[in-house]
Amino acid sequence: MSRVTVTPIDVGDDVTISKPNTMLASWDVATAVIDGENIRLGGIHQRNIAADTASETPTGTDVFENVGPTTNSNAAWAVAVCGANIEIGDLTYNSSNEEMIIYCSFEYEGEASDNTGAGDPQYIFEFRLQYADDGVPTWNTIARSTRRESNGNELIIMHGSMDIVARVTESVNSSNFRVRLQQQETNGANVILTNCALFPRVVKL
């Protein structure tokens, strides 16, 4: 803590400069180490705090928004497309003093590969998030927990919306942080993606 000690000078003391100098030295030391203890509790006002101190507003390539619609047909995991690849970045992110929560939402319509009737296999539509932080980019799956599924078949009109909300728990310090949505379908089905959004919420710790 930065504290100043006042050196008392009383009437009748010898007239020397030593006591004023002692006090000035105390000021000199204290002003170099000002910290939170010097501020009274609750003393900081919103106007004292710079913009984007508590959280960051994503802009530009940090936000993906596209109406689409785009038909996706992938038997194996591939980047989801909704007018363009559903991907954001490059973001600057340091997990040591920031938290990032990814929000991804989209509307989907599943199409069966044929209409031969009941008894055909079900169609599972799967989505998950990936990240990259090396600038290449080399993609890594954020976590198993980000995977979402829905399904249908000829007897069910597959139409709905989906949100994926995921906390980035990986240790990252990069100015090339990217996130994208992947998807795949079973049994040759298609999925049409519409009104897609992907953006981060960055909370400063």
Next chain:
Amino acid sequence: MSFRYKTTFPSDDDIADPSDWVDSNAELAGEFNGGMDRDNLPESAVDGTHISDGTVAEVFSDPLFTASVNLPTKTTEWVDGDGTTVIGRVAPTIDVDSVLDIVWSGTWNWNIGGGYPLAGESELLAIRLVVDGVEVARSPVHSDSRDYDSTTLYGNTVVGPGSPVVTVEFRTYRASGNGRAERTVSIDYGELIVEVLKR
């Protein structure tokens, strides 16, 4: 409050009194030693580097990482897992009044296999977010007309200092069974995220 220096100006021919010097310094030191505030700081003077971690917000989460969790069948009560594994639970330690922003998103599977239920049977799943036993969000009931399905719940509440327990809970309903045994629904993927926004 903002410090104003005690302006005592000795005049020529005054008797030298050290209190003119000491008192003003003592008052200044009193402000400096813990009394500085908003009036001493210019606009936008404080940025993230000046604020200790966890002062403004903290984020906690409980992802369902490794394996599916089968919910018990014939449930009449809300459950938070299979009796062994809790699907989503966060208990942050909070030191000031705060707002909890809570979200859970996840996927479940009725294990039907064919992709749709048989005629005359219908089972339902409801999901809710609970803080210290108080429900803060509930989903509509989701039917087994989709073998696999997903949803997202958002909730928030105000809490005081302490360790509130945030859980995601599930309840299954059988609308009609058509003589068939009750299905087991498994929660396959999901994550409970709690953002603590401090006062």
